[in-house]
Amino acid sequence: MEVVRLFALNAEISSTKIALEHSKAYNDTLIMYYDTVKIRKDNAYCLKYDKLYHQNDSLFNHSYTMFGNQMYGFGYMMNNYSPGSMMGGGMMNRDMMDDELRGDTTMMNGYYNTMHQLQINHQIYHNGIYN
Numbered sequence: 001m002e003v004v005r006l007f008a009l010n011a012e013i014s015s016t017k018i019a020l021e022h023s024k025a026y027n028d029t030l031i032m033y034y035d036t037v038k039i040r041k042d043n044a045y046c047l048k049y050d051k052l053y054h055q056n057d058s059l060f061n062h063s064y065t066m067f068g069n070q071m072y073g074f075g076y077m078m079n080n081y082s083p084g085s086m087m088g089g090g091m092m093n094r095d096m097m098d099d100e101l102r103g104d105t106t107m108m109n110g111y112y113n114t115m116h117q118l119q120i121n122h123q124i125y126h127n128g129i130y131n
Helices: 002-036 044-073 094-130
Strands: none
Touching: 002 044, 002 094, 044 094
16 A cells, blocks of 8 residues: 555646656746747747747646645645644554655655745746736
8 A cells, every 4th residue: 555655646747747847847948038039029939939828837736736735645744844744644664654655755855845936937938928
């Protein structure tokens, strides 16, 4: 059962990371076009990369939320890994599992912080295209 749990969590971590990387790439491409073209409002390339950015931004939010749901569903609170908070039990090496889950949560929170900063920086270009 623990293998299934870890597989589900790792799948969401991987999906979140990929969506973040794609969001960064599309945002960087949008910035490149935005900074080099003279007509920015409603520019076809800017619109294309803005939409691709937002698609991956949505995928990121979905995967990040699913990770939290998986953690909660399996009885792991994202801020408390004490043995009393672990529902289901049966882990062979609880300390190793606790460390791995803490590391996963820290990594996911890092992804979240990076995406949050990216969203803030993206807003300037988004507004420039549509307004």
